Amino acid sequence: MSDMRELLKLLGELDDQLVTCMRCGTCQSVCPVYGQTGREADVARGKIALLEGLAYKMIHDPAGVQDKVNRCLLCGACEASCPSGVKVLDIFLKARTILVGYMGLPPAKKLIFRGMLTHPGLFNSLMEWGARFQGLFTRPASEALGTSCARFATGVLGDRHFPALAKKPLHAIVPSLDTPRGASGLKVAFFPGCMIDKVYPNVGQAVLKILAHHGVGVFLPSGQACCGIPAFSSGDKRSYDRMVDENIARFAGGDFDYLITACATCTTTIKKFWPEYAEQSDQKRRDALDALAAKTMDVNAFLVDVLKVRQDGEAGPRDLTVTVHDSCHLRMSLGITAQPRAVARLNPNVELVEMKDAGACCGCGGSFTLLHYDLAERIGAKKRDNIIASGAQVVTTGCPACMLQITDMLSKAGTRTRVCHPVELYAETLD
Amino acid sequence: MNEALKKDFAAIVGQENVMESEADRFSYAYDAAVLEPVMPALVVRPESREALGRVVKLANENGLPLCVRGSGTNLSGGTIPREGGVVVLTNALNNILEINEADLYAVVEPGVITAKFAAAVAARGLFYPPDPGSQAVSTMGGNVAENAGGLRGLKYGVTKDYVMGVDFFDVDGEIVKSGSRTVKCVSGLNLHGLMVGSEGTLGVFEKITLKLVPPPRSQKALMAIFDNVNSASEAVAAIIAAKIVPATLEFMDNFTIRTVEDFAHAGLPVDANALLLIEVDGHAGQVAEEAEQVEAICRKLGARGIHVAKDAAERNKVWEARRAALSALARVCPTTVLEDATVPRSKIPAMMQALGDIAVKYRLKIGTFGHAGDGNLHPTILTDRRNKEEWKRVEDAIDEIFDVALGLGGTLSGEHGIGIAKSKYMEKETSRATILFSRRLKKALDPKGILNPGKIIGE
Known part of the structure; x- marks a missing residue:
């Protein structure tokens, strides 16, 4: 589609949603991006006004509007605080798709989404080669945090401190699993997601260790695809649909009671977006997505609310101070805040200390940090300062993307605060 | 706007604080009032007070209309700029x-x-x-x-x-x-x-x-349920007559009660015609005594139920219902028009009656809540501005609301301002001489008419 009339028609279909914004501006009080820039086009009200302006031909620059609509972490803070209940995330995801339909996808994203993420096998091999050769292009930055930074100035990496790609991704360590129900009488499917598979396989291993310990059977099919959110949030609904299809093929027939992820973003995507954005699917596909969504749970919530894991055995010394960062996709999209804390506390050494604004976004926002690193860094700096001020030895969060961003921020500040997932803290205490 | 002038603004505030793209400018074309957006020619965001002063001077030298904008939450169009004008943001001056x-x-x-x-x-x-x-x-x-x-x-x-x-x-x-x-x-x-x-x-x-003032040492909140608006209003008058001045004395009509209950499930009595939410504050002894008096007055004047908050959590619950009022109403229809015509508090029953009649006459959904203690009601019209026929009825209803308020000795706006939305009614409330006096005053202080032209008193 490169036809302006078609663009206006599609934006017009969003009109019933756009019109619900009463321009009260409450979103300004919670938006992390606006908090940094103070610019109206960076906050939900401004973006909605721009989409309306475009739809009603009051303005005529789709590229300018697209640029603004993309400057958003999709953290959902505005939606959670909106007095008139505007479905902001829904509007932005659809608008991005519509605008990409008109403007086309940038070449780099086309290569990543259409060339790589929709082909899990190829993606895996490329990343394995990447892991093998990454030392050529990066040098160690922080030994404590295990981060690296670019050896040469590069466009995308900039001066980031990032954890290296794992030498051995999770799918190489545990290619697949199909174990029977044990003492718990339960069986779960495990969806590691790209970040855990390729950067944090240790988190995936911790999950598997805990599940085995509690007698939970595991279904882990090989050849899982990305959950699709990087493509969808970039407006590439076509690639998103293909990734979802790949995953339906892997999971839909499986025998399991719950589908577990340890990634807040994957959980939100599977639980909320998969069924919601299936409007053009046939009944069979919709049923499959509804069924998967109904079974999908965050691992922390599963351990606390379903398995009812409680700390038994002896009380520990409680001498490891841990602070919890509430990932936006856990807190705002799924309402999960108590469970990651409870899981961390399963470790008898852990003493929780709350940081200021634990629920404030870390600034990652998936590909937001790739495209707007300066902003992501400014938002992340606040998070970093609050973590350091808490005095905790460890910061833990139920989202590997947050882990990556927080690790970058802490590493650059030269601190030795450990960054981990709550399940790692618990798994450490199991034999 | 010509490039040289843009450069002059950039020299004052820094290039990074000048916004000139269509998308950036359009995002300062509106505020929270339900009015048509107007595109400014340039938006600047000074980071020092000194730079703010130089922006004003430069705008005046060039005869450019200047609209000062904080967070753009204005409900009467006061921060909608003039075409071709400059919007100056104050949100970087936040110390x-x-x-x-x-x-x-x-x-x-x-x-x-x-x-x-x-x-x-x-x-x-x-x-x-x-x-x-x-x-x-x-x-x-x-x-x-x-x-x-x-x-x-x-x-x-x-x-x-x-x-x-x-x-x-x-x-x-x-x-x-x-x-x-x-x-x-x-x-x-x-x-x-x-x-x-x-x-x-x-x-x-x-x-x-x-x-600044010292904070009150304690508070007590209560909710009184009435079967008719008149007894609620009488209770308001009787509380004041008993020389009690509550910190807050809020009112919700039946439409608002039902909408809030649908939305928040707070256990509100959906068949009640009026709720009063009252909070007294001050010294603990005085607060306890006044709360008892308020309760007795409400009962005497026909409150069919009174709920006194026992602790902070219950107090919070009382105010949650009030805080949810606008949110709940705003979700009913796409467009929410929040008015704030204000009458002397003794005229609240008459005003409520008139609002009910206006809702029927113009076939509109109007929920009313607000500050009963000071006569500042918020009749909230729920509509869809895209429906031209209905929108005409909304405009007519607003005209009539203002007529009624003024007829009762009230005022056009208790707290939202006049802006451009209500400037045409100003002469009705005041006089021709008042408008001319105000215009002469403005002309003397702002000969070129650059400071937020058209607001309050027209031009």
């Missing part, structure tokens, strides 16, 4: 310059957020009472320019009661000083009084000195 505990005042830059200011003051054991509904985002400059009110108006007054001084730029960018840090001050004309509620038409605020 609290001083909080003085000995002399009970604070000095702030215009872009300080109201709620952040109130919290900073509270952290020092003091109290800044004005609490407009938009306080989480509104700026102090905007509050002063609009003379913002809030729930505590009855006992604590509104913004104007806390403005001790305003330093502002005249159109030449020179600083005019007015008011003082002292309780008493009769030096010179009361220029800061003139600035309060001037909606950006007479000067541009540089810094503001605000009065």
Whole structure:
């Protein structure tokens, strides 16, 4: 589609949603991006006004509007605080798709989404080669945090401190699993997601260790695809649909009671977006997505609310101070805040200390940090300062993307605060 | 706007603080009023007060209409710019310059957020009472320019009661000083009084000195349920007649009660015709005594049920219902028109009756809630501005609401301002001479008419 009339028609279909914004501006009080820039086009009200302006031909620059609509972490803070209940995330995801339909996808994203993420096998091999050769292009930055930074100035990496790609991704360590129900009488499917598979396989291993310990059977099919959110949030609904299809093929027939992820973003995507954005699917596909969504749970919530894991055995010394960062996709999209804390506390050494604004976004926002690193860094700096001020030895969060961003921020500040997932803290205490 | 002029603005505020793309400019074309957007030619965001003054001067030298904008939460179009004009943002000027505990005042830059200011003051054991509904985002400059009110108006007054001084730029960018840090001050004309509620038409605020008070030591909240609006209004009058001034005395009509209950499931009585939400504050002994008196008065005047909050959690629940009012109403229809015509409090029954009649006559959904203690009601019209036929009825209904309010000896706006939305009614409330006097005043201070032209008094 490169036809302006078609663009206006599609934006017009969003009109019933756009019109619900009463321009009260409450979103300004919670938006992390606006908090940094103070610019109206960076906050939900401004973006909605721009989409309306475009739809009603009051303005005529789709590229300018697209640029603004993309400057958003999709953290959902505005939606959670909106007095008139505007479905902001829904509007932005659809608008991005519509605008990409008109403007086309940038070449780099086309290569990543259409060339790589929709082909899990190829993606895996490329990343394995990447892991093998990454030392050529990066040098160690922080030994404590295990981060690296670019050896040469590069466009995308900039001066980031990032954890290296794992030498051995999770799918190489545990290619697949199909174990029977044990003492718990339960069986779960495990969806590691790209970040855990390729950067944090240790988190995936911790999950598997805990599940085995509690007698939970595991279904882990090989050849899982990305959950699709990087493509969808970039407006590439076509690639998103293909990734979802790949995953339906892997999971839909499986025998399991719950589908577990340890990634807040994957959980939100599977639980909320998969069924919601299936409007053009046939009944069979919709049923499959509804069924998967109904079974999908965050691992922390599963351990606390379903398995009812409680700390038994002896009380520990409680001498490891841990602070919890509430990932936006856990807190705002799924309402999960108590469970990651409870899981961390399963470790008898852990003493929780709350940081200021634990629920404030870390600034990652998936590909937001790739495209707007300066902003992501400014938002992340606040998070970093609050973590350091808490005095905790460890910061833990139920989202590997947050882990990556927080690790970058802490590493650059030269601190030795450990960054981990709550399940790692618990798994450490199991034999 | 020509490139040379843009460069001049960039030289003052820095290129990174000049916004000229279509998308950036369009995002400053509106505010929270239901009015058509108007595109400015340029938007600038000075990061120092000195730069703000130079922006004003440059705009005046070039005869450019200048609209000062804080957070753009205005409900009467006061921050909708003029075509081809300049929008100047104050949100980078957000420093609290001083909080003085000995002399009970604070000095702030215009872009300080109201709620952040109130919290900073509270952290020092003091109290800044004005609490407009938009306080989480509104700026102090905007509050002063609009003379913002809030729930505590009855006992604590509104913004104007806390403005001790305003330093502002005249159109030449020179600083005019007015008011003082002292309780008493009769030096010179009361220029800061003139600035309060001037909606950006007479000067541009540089810094503001605000009065602080000690916080009340305790509070008690209660909810009284009435079967008819008249007895609720009589209760309001009787409470005041008993020499009790509650900190808040809020009202919700049946439509609002039902909508809030649908939305929040707070256990509100959906068959009640009026709810009064009352809070008394002060010394613990006085609070207990006044709460008992208020309860007795409400019962005597026919309240069929009274719920007294026993602790902070219950108190919170009472106010949650009130806070949910606008949210709940706003979800019913796409467009929410929030009016604030205000009448003497004894005229509330008449006003409520008239609002009911107007809803029927124009076939509109109107939910009314608001500050019963000070007669400031918020009839909230729920509509869809895309429906042209219905929108015409909305406009006619608003005209009639204003006619009724003025007929009852009330005013067009209790706290939202006149802006462009209500300027056409101003002469009805005042007189031709008032408008001409105001215009002459403006002409003398702003000969080229650059300061937020068209607002309040037209042109």
